[in-house]
Amino acid sequence: MHEVSLVESMVALVEDERRRHVFSRVRTIGVQLGALGHVEPEALRFCFDAVTRGTIADGAQLRIETIPGQGRCSACQRIVALHDRFATCPACGHADVRITAGDELRLAELEVE
Amino acid sequence: MCTVCGCSTATIAHSADVVPHTHDHDHDHDHDHDAETIDFGKGAAGVDVAGLSQGRTIRIERDILSKNAAFADANRARLRAKHIFALNFVSSPGSGKTSLLVRTINDMKARCSIAVIEGDQQTSRDAERIRATGAPAVQVNTGKGCHLDAHMIGHALDRLSLEPDSLLFIENVGNLVCPAAFDLGEAHKVVVLSVTEGEDKPLKYPDMFAAADLMLLNKADLLPHLDFDMQACLTAALRVNPNIEIMIVSARTGEGLAAFYAWIDARVGG
Numbered sequence: 616m617h618e619v620s621l622v623e624s625m626v627a628l629v630e631d632e633r634r635r636h637v638f639s640r641v642r643t644i645g646v647q648l649g650a651l652g653h654v655e656p657e658a659l660r661f662c663f664d665a666v667t668r669g670t671i672a673d674g675a676q677l678r679i680e681t682i683p684g685q686g687r688c689s690a691c692q693r694i695v696a697l698h699d700r701f702a703t704c705p706a707c708g709h710a711d712v713r714i715t716a717g718d719e720l721r722l723a724e725l726e727v728e
Numbered sequence: 729m730c731t732v733c734g735c736s737t738a739t740i741a742h743s744a745d746v747v748p749h750t751h752d753h754d755h756d757h758d759h760d761h762d763a764e765t766i767d768f769g770k771g772a773a774g775v776d777v778a779g780l781s782q783g784r785t786i787r788i789e790r791d792i793l794s795k796n797a798a799f800a801d802a803n804r805a806r807l808r809a810k811h812i813f814a815l816n817f818v819s820s821p822g823s824g825k826t827s828l829l830v831r832t833i834n835d836m837k838a839r840c841s842i843a844v845i846e847g848d849q850q851t852s853r854d855a856e857r858i859r860a861t862g863a864p865a866v867q868v869n870t871g872k873g874c875h876l877d878a879h880m881i882g883h884a885l886d887r888l889s890l891e892p893d894s895l896l897f898i899e900n901v902g903n904l905v906c907p908a909a910f911d912l913g914e915a916h917k918v919v920v921l922s923v924t925e926g927e928d929k930p931l932k933y934p935d936m937f938a939a940a941d942l943m944l945l946n947k948a949d950l951l952p953h954l955d956f957d958m959q960a961c962l963t964a965a966l967r968v969n970p971n972i973e974i975m976i977v978s979a980r981t982g983e984g985l986a987a988f989y990a991w992i993d994a995r996v997g998g
Contacts, residue, residue: 617874617906624792628971632786642783646792653909654934694807700934701968711970728783 619660621720622666628722629672638727641675645724651684651700651717684717799878803913806885807896811908813996814896816914818936820929821902823922824946826854828979829897833861835982836989840915840996841894845884847876849899854899865889875906878913895992908935915995916940922947923954927961942973944988949978 656679663677682695690709703710817825833842844865846854855867866884900907919940930937977984
């Protein structure tokens with residue numbers, strides 16, 4: 616999907632941080648992506664350097680942490696591991712499993728200097 | 729493929745890049761760190777040399793779409809203040825969104841005021857089709873962008889003089905992937921799927937069907953000419969989103985649209 620927009624949003628959040636903290640360079644941008652989310656990590660990497668060029672994040676490394684999918688089954692109430700968004704409950708087979716983790720799209724931390 | 733965002737980079741295998749996750753950091757929530765973590769900081773330029781830098785870490789924990797979410801909340805508050813009910817129509821190109829909106833406006837305009845925000849990469853053709861019904865329309869051209877975002881909608885709202893207690897239809901860029909993630913401040917996303925597209929679309933593009941509250945299955949007048957497996961389509965949509973409501977309609981003949989208008993009426997009052 617629209618990974619260019621996401622990197623632009625990340626740069627805007629980094630600019631916000633620069634108003635709160637003093638730094639001249641961003642060494643690493645750490646993001647958390649849910650495994651069930653809508654962002655393709657490879658596509659994010661693909662456009663990261665091009666979009667950050669000339670911004671406060673120019674030259675930064677992108678570090679992606681993938682958050683595994685997890686859900687709660689509305690039938691048996693178990694917390695189960697999910698490998699896709701619309702999987703049935705691996706414990707009882709019920710189809711309505713609400714995602715409790717794995718949908719993240721979060722800027723987690725910056726390493727700056 | 730979308731040249732801006734690489735939308736359909738399709739079959740990229742992730743698993744080969746997965747490495748064990750070894751560093752420690754504090755979290756206020758629990759998740760399994762061992763399963764799959766891709767470390768993109770391992771390249772030559774990412775090497776840290778102890779003692780040579782003054783680097784430090786800033787914890788942020790902000791949703792990457794938080795700026796869009798703030799614009800969406802502002803749009804929603806603005807709409808709520810005038811009791812305007814907004815729907816965000818999403819689909820692949822060619823599902824009949826604009827025809828559906830034209831039909832809906834013509835059928836409903838006697839009893840309520842309707843305005844439209846049209847999103848396309850280029851041209852104002854769709855807005856012109858809407859204006860031919862008498863409804864005001866603003867065209868947003870996204871250029872190379874593959875979706876509308878809440879900031880664009882805020883500007884479009886500036887251009888429309890919306891009447892209190894009216895309806896606002898937002899027709900998103902024809903794209904069954906990217907618009908799923910962007911809240912525009914609407915009350916509901918309505919996904920339009922046409923019977924000429926294939927019954928497995930909900931499984932192939934699950935994010936959009938998961939994000940929508942209502943699915944309009946359009947071009948039902950063509951069903952006698954197609955080998956469309958209706959039950960398979962409904963099963964696929966409900967598998968991706970057990971709570972989605974589904975209506976089988978035809979913008980051409982008007983079949984099924986009374987139920988859609990009743991669905992709108994029930995929510996406008998609420």
